Amino acid sequence: MNSVHSLQRPYRLKTVCMFFFVFFLSTTAMITLFWGDVPSVQAGEAKSRFIYIVKKGDTLGGIALHYKVSIKALKKWSKLSGDKIYKGQRLWIKSVSPGFYIVKSGDTLSEIALQANLPISRLRDLNRISGDRIYTGQKLKLGAARVPSKRPPIHVVRKGEALWDIAKQYNLSISEIKRRNQLKTDVITPGMTFKLCETAEKETAEEVEEELFEYKVMPGDNLSTIAQRFDVAVGLLRQLNGLKKSRIYPGQTLQLRPSSLDEAVYVVRSGETLSSIALKYRMNVSEIKRINDIDGSKIVVGQELRLKATRPHIHIVERGDALWEVAQAYDMKVADIKKLNELTSDRIYPGQELQLGIKPARRFGAYTVKKGDYLGRIARLHQMSVADLKRMNHMRTALIHPGDQLKVNPLLRKGREWLKIREINWDDLMGSSEGFKKIKTGNGPYYGSRPKASLQKNRRYYESAPLSLWNTFKRARKLQAAFDRKISRMGRLSNSLKGWHIVLDPGHGGLDPGAVVANLDGNGNTVYVVEDEYVYDIALRVYVMLRLHGADVTLTLLSPNHLIRHSDPPVQTFVNEKNEVYNSLGFNKGNKRAHWPIGGRNGNLSCRVDIARKAFKNVPQNRRIFLSFHADIDHSAPNAPLILYYRNRRTGKADCASKHFAKSMQAFLGAGTTIRGQNLLVLRNNPARIRVMLELRNLAYTDHAWALRFEELRQRDAEKVVRGLVSNSRPRHH
Template sequence: MFFLCLVPVLIALCAGWSGAAPAAARIHIVKSGETLSQIALHYRVSVAQMRQWNSISGDDIFAGQQLELWSPSTPEWYTVKKGDTLSGIARTYGLSTRQINHLNKLSKDRINVGQKIRLRNPQAKKPAPKPQNHRIKKGDTLSEIARTYDLSVGHLKKLNGLDNDTINPGQILQLRTPPNNSQEDNEPHQYTVKKGDTLLEIARRFDVGLKLLLQLNQLKKDRIHPGQKLKLRPALEDEGIHIVQTGETLSEIAWRYRLKLNRLKELNGIEKSRILVGQKLRLKAAPRATHIVERGDALWEIARAYGMTVGELQQLNGLKSSRIYPGQELKLNVEKSRRLADYRVQKGDYLGEIARLHQMSVAEIKKLNNLRSSVIHPGDVLKVRPLLGSGKEWLKRSEIDWSKLLVAPDGIRKVNAANGPYFFSPPKAARQRTDQYYEEHPRSPLKTYRQARKLWQAFEREVGRLGQLSNTLKGWAVVLDPGHGGIDPGAVVETLDGNGNKLYVVEDEYVYDIALRVYVLLRLHGATVTMTLLSPNHLTRHSSPPSQTFVNQKNEVYNSHALNKRDSRKNWPRYGNLSARVRIAREAFAATPKSRSIFLSFHADNDAQAPEAPQVLYYESKNGRNKDLASRDFAQVLLPALGAGSRTRGQSLGVLRNNPAGAKVLLELRNLAYTNNAWSLRFEQYRHRDAEKVVKGLLDYARRQNRSARR
């Protein structure tokens, strides 16, 4: 009898499920590059179970597919036996009688012997795969194809490297982001231990820290045995955070991560059970001497935030390189980990948002400041973990007097605004009203260009007065290309603030701000820098509060008199007109050796099938035969600076094709398809941090090239 009672428990434990599951499937959305066996391993179930639950006959799955996962101890049907009661069956399978009544459309709790009771939802049929490409037929137009597949014309052009709307019968258009060709995607996520292996050797072989290897496999000692399967890379559930998705409840999230509901509430300062789509929930507390790596965190910025060197951090954590992974727990120097920063509460701030900004749990920030509740007031000063970034290689954001850089030229008025400042005239709307809202461009691109140049020249003079921090980039020419602009705003996405209110983020307005910050930092290191686009009425901006989002104004112009002198509507930056940007780059690099020229195009992706972390794209022809190897090398050098989870990929992009730069890449710094990324982009601190990462990577590359030139 004892053995019979124990068997179901052992089965549940071996399968990796603690307790019975609720009567709803856990959903896993397949990401690019994932295999069925990897997903099964992650959830500690068999591939056969995955196939059965999702009506899959083979191993074929596709990015974006939703896979159901059920607790192995919960069958779909149960046959009522003599003596059974509805409440007893519910207790056995971890359900409520209300759930069983709903699943079986029962009005009462009365059941009969032999009756079949449904315990979970019927299995969903495998959804039809979305097409990956489209072969053009006679009469097709780009706009019709975009509408058919629910894509924007701009995104379709970007995917296929098109400079204009011209397409030809028989031509094949890519409809989805191509498979990632990065080295990271080809790496194993699991390793089977062989005779003679040691944990330290495995950690070094696969470039994963020994402490992380222990953490991933829940090992307390480094003893392993042949045949043992080891996880080599963290999965989503190892990351220590969860971004709330549509339809999720707090209890479901707690069950998924095997947390007590009250503990999840305590960690995140949740008093009831209300959560918002896009809300970032912390799943574990970090001791003061530990930093839990998040997507985008870089080893160099963690070290500097806590007053440590990269070497010291590597030694403490058994790392042989600067590569780190989301969810990795990094040990900090005990004394230096006590370093804290002060945060002065502003009007509109709330504790959860401040904690999120400083990568803390609400529980940690309350304990640190002896707060009994989450109520805070403007003017309060809170002790917080230091923001990442800002080291000795550049001035901190707070050390640059941005107001002195934003000087109005003679005869031009400066207008302060909650999302400004602005020059000449501010936008009509106080913030972006809807995803369709825009403010039309002025009539004359030439007049707008002259206005923009006047503002830009004043800005350049003030930046020059900052002086220099180093000569590392002396002799280097860099062209910065803020993506989209003019008539083309790029992605306009809906997101939520911390109170659940709808907000809208416009891609081109925010990447322009990041490009300007990169411009300032590059000048501090001696680079000659050219922008491809200019705005006629603003420079760097901040939003106070961040809910005052930047407005879609179609007024940016090309930074070239020749491209505006005809004063025609066609002169405005627009979808696909990428050759103009290449022309500006060619003129900027005319007097610079190719080996000292860099082109950076800034974007924020909006593709749920692409990674959440930064991507660096280099040129690769559609057939894969023509690869820009120098730019691929440059992209790889940028990855450690951009942080955990960053990837590279080759793609046929018009702005990189025939571009004269020695190193040229397109940077997808954020992916707005992920609510957390849209949330982050609204904050000046995060935009400046993105800029610092780009400049750090560029400095690393320049130093390497400078050393090679001296040999």
């Protein structure tokens, strides 16, 4: 889903003046920033817009990343139609969410204060923080509560009032008021009424699950009651607060969650150097270099650096790790890890140190070097540092050859060997399908004659379907039927989902690619990730496993030319193909262009709900699940999966069954997963009992875009979803 657009507010008013002002002053590219001061907006928002002058080598993606805004927003603010920018060009930058800032991994309070142009003491006061500790995903207030949310829905024009006055009063642009009220001129008369409420509703629509970060000990509290209450392990409480024993005293402030500086892995951002990162984490440059086996001082944006050396007996939880995965990797029982670490639930947090016992059951995985591999990539895939990898394999140099066997961390056996899932022959599913011409490519296989390209060449590139809607649909059905026949010959993983009907909705597709995001390959070259293509691949993987667990499964969309795809090496990105069709005879037989899937307010997203309604016919209500798959691109959200359930914008009423389900999925999707209620079209009026949207990755972050491109990590995401569903289908004991 692309949720950035809803956060921007209009500015326009003084744009022209500012532009000339800056143009006049900035004779060289040395002067890059100007804080605009626009008097018509609220305090706190006034200093959130400025002009950036493009430097040599800048890209839109790089600038967006640096200022934590979306490329889409950047383009909108500066009215750019394409992606090309040139040296000296002036771009408008606005802070995305004026009143708030969501803490990202590696952020520090002082950096945020600097960026928001606030004294650090003010930032502390506003957010009732005593020290410098903040945590990833924390929502920080940057100003006093905003007035507009108390805005009355209707304004009656008073004598002497001009449209300008009303716009100013409600912090809206004139054109916005005109649009909302279908006003053609600027002339208004006393007594006229204007609708102004659209934005006010939007601001209360989202309910973020807020979690306490600190707690002041009350008389009668003890560590285990606090642990229970805040769903945090006693061991983690000790780790975070440097407690040797269990003694605490009333009035003591306890940190409840690891802060953004406690994480074990750091993803390099634009403009950072080894020394700036070392400074932030209070480490020595040499220490970081040693752990990561870096010779010089060169690091690239998106590179993952380990900040803590791996220790035997201990696993440091990383973003995306789930407890059951850790258990599996170290050949332990979940219950044993829970007992060892005094865990009260299955939730774990990034940065949390898990004891694995006195005798560490350190197993090694085996990895066969593939063509085009390099040590950094293999290390990254297995959540290791290059130094660890070299040490583990007694290597002197970084030289490897295809076919070499390497010992690796067991976690990345995560790939395919869980459960009996290892017995699924994925290659057979990708093998030739009856009557279809197969094209072999690095990112295939494909059937037919498309795509023509083996990777997404640029943001705008796409290939459309060569056939009519009706013929494309027939082809897609035939291909899917061949796939289904193969699945039905594969046996079963279990019968645990027997009787359940699950509708899988791959986000976007058809004419709507969703987010197309620039990302980097392992060599720092730009590659493009197309949201709909990737979520379709994950949805198909989930489809296979759910069927093998005995569920009935329906896909809302079908592709006419591919099934599950390989993408090895991951520089072979999927091409934006505008060829998926709705999986419904009714929507296609009319052969109308308007029936190609299309997103947005004026799209046909409701077709997805219709397909679900038909699929659920004769299925008991409590056996219906609807899952919509997306990859988010939201720079103001944490780099973690997000689960969305339906929440009515007007009444604030949430779909409780789905909310409950979302909470239970947190433990399966991994550390850092957040959940939120939102008014979403595909969930509204949806006849499923459980209906959620899964933003499996956040493409605003380089490491997530990377993970989406990597086949084994897509598989890992798919398995997490399936694992969660299987666990949820079990009867509960109260």
